[in-house]
Amino acid sequence: MGKTLAEKILSQKSGSDARAGSIVVAEVALVFAQDTTGPLTVTQFQASGFQHLANPNKTALFLDHAAPSPNYRLSSEHILLRQFAQQTGCLIFDIGDGICHQLVAESLAKPGDVVIGADSHTVTAGGLGAFATGMGSSDVAVAFGLGKTWFRVPESIKVVVSGNFVEGVYAKDLILHLIGNIGANGATYRALEFSGDTVDRMSMSQRFTIANMAVEAGAKAGLFPADNITKDYLISQGRGNHYQPVFPDADATYEQIININVAELEPTVSKPNTVDNIALAGELKGTKIQQVFIGTCTNGRLEDLAVAANILKGKKRHPDTRLIVAPASRQVLLAAIEAGYIQSLIEAEAVILPPGCGACLGLHQGVLGDGESCLSTANRNFKGRMGNPQASIYLGSPATAAATAITGEITDPREVI
């Protein structure tokens, strides 16, 4: 009997016949934490009695959530993490390098790897065909010390994506549509495995957007095959040698198969306060927005900034709507400068943040005021997420965000392009 992507990767990395429901111990190719989960990871690592890392060059710390630090307490946490890196020899990425998931995608994860991180959006690397999942600090601390962790092999839901996106509709709309339909716990404990002719043509940037949000349906992983598009991406990142093809078996067993024809999709928005609370952007016309935020591990890549910059070029933000843009990494920022996107965005009166998580999780760089509404390209709109439980968050694509910045109210991007 054939295997799903999840079963294949976990079989290879555990040296056993991993089938949905079985418990395996698998070696991890990369284990990481970031600046809000890293300090507890260090505490748990030390409490476990570990003296050194199993694999320093496969262990990483990222200072991205509070970057640069907005207060002395978080600055002290950064010092602690830098010291840990110095003592143990692990990799460390400091402020301005970018968001952990983007840097993992650009430089670290490989097809067929098992990757775990103390951050729920670790699933992003599933776009590369890696089995990547988020865990807490204790699990990550133990993987720091042992170089492996245990998994319950998930059942998989196959999502077959077909058709061509119409103008103004993107991967973000697809994943919001899917989560809206299956619900915020529609894939809990499962892996979402994406395939179909649309996936076969889909850019890596869009694959990362979709994989990133798999966790918002409760999924343990969001997996894509590693194909020629993956290979070309790795070559463009100077690591073509990291490529290996990874595909599910044709006769793999899936718990469920979901078919989506993207030609039928329209620009989609999540309303407060859950990601599965979706509506079409056009249905929300008239909803005033005080802040638009474009960035994050979901939609802060070059392709996303290109979409936003092309819509905003030669235009200005609405006077009542702030526009904040955070590139996902230094590489993205430099490429966006070179392509002229940053110039267009600044001329449209955007505030450009340093590469990092920016306003996404309410720590700094765009905290919302009482009663304000934000249209964000991020992945979460929970109450209080952007620093204020009295504020509201809507989620949409970079195109919807750019259109909304121009009109000051939630806008279907097709109205302005």
Add this chain to the structure above:
Amino acid sequence: MLTGRALKFGDNISTDHIIPGRLAHLRSNLPELAKHVMEDADPDFASRVTPGDFIVGGSNFGLGSSREHAPLVIKISGVSAILAKSVARIFFRNAINLGLPVLICDTDKINDEDKLEVDLVAGTVNDITNGNRLTFSEIPEVMLHILDEGGLIPYIQKHGDFKL
């Protein structure tokens, strides 16, 4: 046998309800952080909770972030177990790793402030207030071993590796 009072919540209680990202600067000071437990779901929770109470959620309890601080502040508050109709994956694993039991049962039958008796061995919840008797789903064996040792860190201290 655990005995205590039910503190009831609805569906989709996220890790931001439990302990929001805006308080990340307090993560280095756990007693201070714990004063804000469940703040965005119930601002009075920290003053209401007493040791031995149960948090009773609806479906998809603990969705969102991987922050282990979420089950950690619940544990620090003295809550002895979480009961819910369903629980998000990362939160479930994090709670067990901290030695905090998460029990899946039909919590619709439990009301706020009900007195509960939980038998972890028999797998039953006895609602003394309304007389309902519920059973909770079996916890996977590997997690039971971790829970038995008081969490993942004591488990690793004792065994030095995963013994599955």
